[in-house]
Amino acid sequence: MTDRLGHKQTAAMFALLALGREVSNNELKEFAGFALTGAERTELNRREYVQSNTEKAPHRHKLTERGREWCLEELSHGRPPAPKPRTVLAAPLYAVLGEFARYLKQQNVSLDEVFGSAEPLTEEEIERRIRENYRKLVRSPDGWVGLADLRPLIGAPAEEVDVVLKKLSRAGKAHLVPEPNRKALTEKARQAAFRLGGEDNHLVRIEAL
Known part of the structure; x- marks a missing residue:
C-alpha cells in the first residue's frame, strides 16, 4: 500500500485531483480552505506527488501522474490518516471513498476517466x-x-x-x-x-x- 500522508497533505492531494489542472495557492485556498506552503509543499514535491511552480507568487501546483496513482491507493484504505484528532466527518467519508475505489476497480474505470488527465499518456x-x-x-x-x-x-x-x-x-x-x-x-x-x-x-x- 502507499505511504500515508498527514490530513492537510491528503486534503491537498484530493483537492488537486478534483480540480484536475494547475492551480494557484489562491485558488486552492478558495476551494479547500488553505494554501499549500512550507514543509508540506516541499515534502509533496520531494515525493514527486505534486509539481509546484514557485518562481513567483502565488505559487502554482499540479498533481503528477505519480500523485494520481497515490490518490487511487489512498482511496482504498477505508480510514483517514494520522495524526489525530480527526474530524467527525473523516471516518464516514473514508468509508464512502473506499466503496468508490472498489467500484472503480470492479468496473475497470480509472481516475483519469472520472476526473480527467492533466496530460495524455504516451x-x-x-x-x-x-x-x-x-x-x-x-x-x-x-x-x-x-x-x-x-x-x-x-x-x-x-x-x-x-x-x-x-x-x-x-x-x-x-x-x-x-x-x-x-x-x-x-x-x-x-x-x-x-x-x-x-x-x-x-x-x-x-x-x-
Whole structure:
C-alpha cells in the first residue's frame, strides 16, 4: 500500500485531483480552505506527488501522474490518516471513498476517466505502468496476472492499453492467453478481456527487461 500522508497533505492531494489542472495557492485556498506552503509543499514535491511552480507568487501546483496513482491507493484504505484528532466527518467519508475505489476497480474505470488527465499518456508511459503494476500483482516469477486486476491500475483508456499490449505481444515481450477455466470467468474478467488472435484473452505475462 502507499505511504500515508498527514490530513492537510491528503486534503491537498484530493483537492488537486478534483480540480484536475494547475492551480494557484489562491485558488486552492478558495476551494479547500488553505494554501499549500512550507514543509508540506516541499515534502509533496520531494515525493514527486505534486509539481509546484514557485518562481513567483502565488505559487502554482499540479498533481503528477505519480500523485494520481497515490490518490487511487489512498482511496482504498477505508480510514483517514494520522495524526489525530480527526474530524467527525473523516471516518464516514473514508468509508464512502473506499466503496468508490472498489467500484472503480470492479468496473475497470480509472481516475483519469472520472476526473480527467492533466496530460495524455504516451505509449512509453503506459508500458511503464503495465510493467510496474504487473510486478506488483504477480505472485511468482513469470506468473500470470488477470487483465481485470491490471487494467484499473494503469490509469489509461482500455483502447490505449490494448495498443501497447498488442505491440508488446508482437515483440514477444508479453504473452496473452484465455482463462483456462471458462466457468470461473467473472463478468469483470470478461469485460477486461483483450481480443487477439481471434479469441478473448484474460491473462497476461510480461517478460522482464
